[in-house]
Structure formats: C-alpha cells, structure tokens
Amino acid sequence: MIEPAHLGHTRDGYDAIARSYAETFRSELDDSPLDRAVLAGFAEIVADRHPDGRLLEVGSGPGHVAAHLRELGLAIRGIDLSAAMVDLARREHPDVAFDVGDMGALDAPGGSLAGLVAWYSIIHVPPAHLPAVFAEFHRVLDEGGHLLVAFQVGDDVLHFDEAFGHRVSLDFRRLRPDAVAALLDEAGFDLVATLVRAPAPASAATKIPQASLIACKRPTAAG
Template structure:
C-alpha cells in the first residue's frame, strides 16, 4: 500500500484529535452567517432538486446536513475517522466514507455537484491542479463545484487547539488564482464572492466563495 503524503497524514492526525471540540465550536455557525446560507441556497438551486452532491472534506457533516435539508442528495467524505463518527451521529440518514479528495471512488461524470467547504486549504498549492482535475472528473458536464476558503497569502498556524497536542497550517488563497486553476481544470467560474471578515466570529481576513460549472 502506498503511504499517504505527509500533508494528508498531518491533516488526518489533527482532525482526529480535535473532532469533538471542533464540532461543538462550529455547530451553530450557519445561524450566524447569512452569507453562507445565501451561497448554499444559490448552489442548491443551480444543482437542482435531488442532485447528487459529494461534500469533500466534510468534517463533522455540518455543511452536508444543511445542503441535504435544501433538497440535494448528499454524501460525505473525510480523512478523519473521528470527524466521520461525529458526522454519522449528527446525520444518520447520510452516507459518509473515509478517503482523500485527491483519489475519489466516484465514477467519471457520476455527480451533479462537489463541495469543498474550507477543505482545499489543507492541499499544497502544487497539488491543486490535481485536486481540481479530480473534481472535474467526477462531475457530469454542467455539474457545479462550490469552494470556500480564507483570502490571503500567508498561512494561518493552529497550535494546540483546545489543548490538544497537535498543530497544522491552514493555507489562505487568492480568489483570482483559484479561479484560474479551476478554469484550467475545465470549469467556468460562474460566481466569485468575497466578504469582509466577521469580527464577532474572530475572523481576521476576508472569506471567499467560488461556484464553478463543469464544461463539456
């Protein structure tokens, strides 16, 4: 068996350690962020009722469950078994599996949508073309990808969150650079939204949301 790249191992170790605390901390986040809810509603309408969508890097399933409530057919994927345990507990009607976004088990063109909600931030920039090519592979022509990430050039370093003996870099991205990479992977970027940081949530930098359509 091929060993996982170091960044995948580091990401899995980090989230295995913090899963329960992370879930508790961000449980009600959508209720505080009308921007998120608006983007989700737009995305659900673009995909269409019953559309098959994979939430990639789903964590505790917060986004997965919300999108399912909007009428989409969701599945979730994550590296961390501890995160998946929370996701299955909180969303018993949704299928969750362990795996990497870089090696999806979905067949070519089998999905109507893919979501990477603050999960591509753990992928090194040199791996992003491969990641977006994999997104494009599993989407049917006309399917939609939704990405969210923090805006910036310098990574954020999380050290010993909630007292756990783990650390991880969170990469910030430039929307124009991400849009260019998506275009090169066979997408047409349909929406690019950047909002100001929300100080009540201790956000330090702007947040970006991209919606891209898979070209034929």
C-alpha cells in the first residue's frame, strides 16, 4: 500500500526539527493554566468512568503531555510518527512508554482504551482523512471512553518549507470547533465540552485562538 504523502512529510519534518521543537515548546503547559485545567478535567472524567483504564496519546511528540497525564494518575502511553520525537520522549520521560505509530492505523484492539488524546496532532491530517482517523479513534475506545482533541482555530493552512534551520514540508491546518464536533458526531461521539481560548501570551506558538474538545464514545443501541 502506498503511504499517503502527508504522513511522510510529517514524519520527515519532525525527525529534522525534533530537538529544537522540544526545546522551544518545553514550557508550554507551564505557561498555560487553561490547558492544564482541560487536561485535569479530562483526567478526572476518564478516571471516574474507567478507574483502571488505559489511555493513548497520538502524535505525542516530545512526550510532555503524556507525562503530565501520567502525573495526574493515568496509565498512558504515547505514539508518534517521528522516531526522533519518540527517542526524545523516551529519554525525557522514562516512566511513560512511547512508540512509533500512526494515528490512522492504531496498534490497539477494538474497545481496549479508556481514553485517547490528540493534542495538536490532527492539525497535520488533511480534511479528507479526518473521518477515517476519527473512526479509528472510535474503534479503539471502550464504550463510554473519552477523547480529547486540541487544535488551532481558523480556516487556513500554514505551510512551512523551512523550520528551525531545516528544510521541511509541514502543513499546520486550522480547524473550526463546530466542524470538528460535526465530524466527531458522525464518527459516533457525543460532545462533552468545548473550550476556545485566546493564545497564551508566553507561548511560542502562532498567536491565534486555540480549541480543546472533549467527546465520549456514544453507547450502542443495545447498551
């Protein structure tokens, strides 16, 4: 099977910039109390429904979000397309398991996860591929399992041919919360919460609004 072009571009880009990216965004959670509040709320919701459940972060990058959720008491592991990012995450957060993986083809049995986190990772997925990705999230979550997605708000695509002094081909897609919520509904999720916040003043990210959505896998008719 031929790999979609966006996967290769994303993998190669983050392999090239992994170390610089990790250093630049190391303190993102420290500088954003609202992001920490969203993650804490998500952790409490998941733990309440599945006290011993396992979680997965897709597109885990240098691992700081998975490590934060681990500190909140969740049994979480991370996957990322970039082997360089996985290596960094393993060195920096040895108490969390990280592996190379693709969010569109997860190495997890159906219904095996209590929660799934896509923290600024669906921004690299072309719109035509998002329904299949959300269907895959739905497949691996247990009934009543929860999903957290975060992304930049907008309609445009920010393309980089160069980042941190390296040649790359990376697309950062802005998304509308209502459009993402509609796709999640079609995939079988019920929306639990939406937060749209202003950009954090100290963040190194582009100064545009940021969104976080929490959704729950909808019970089956039999359930």
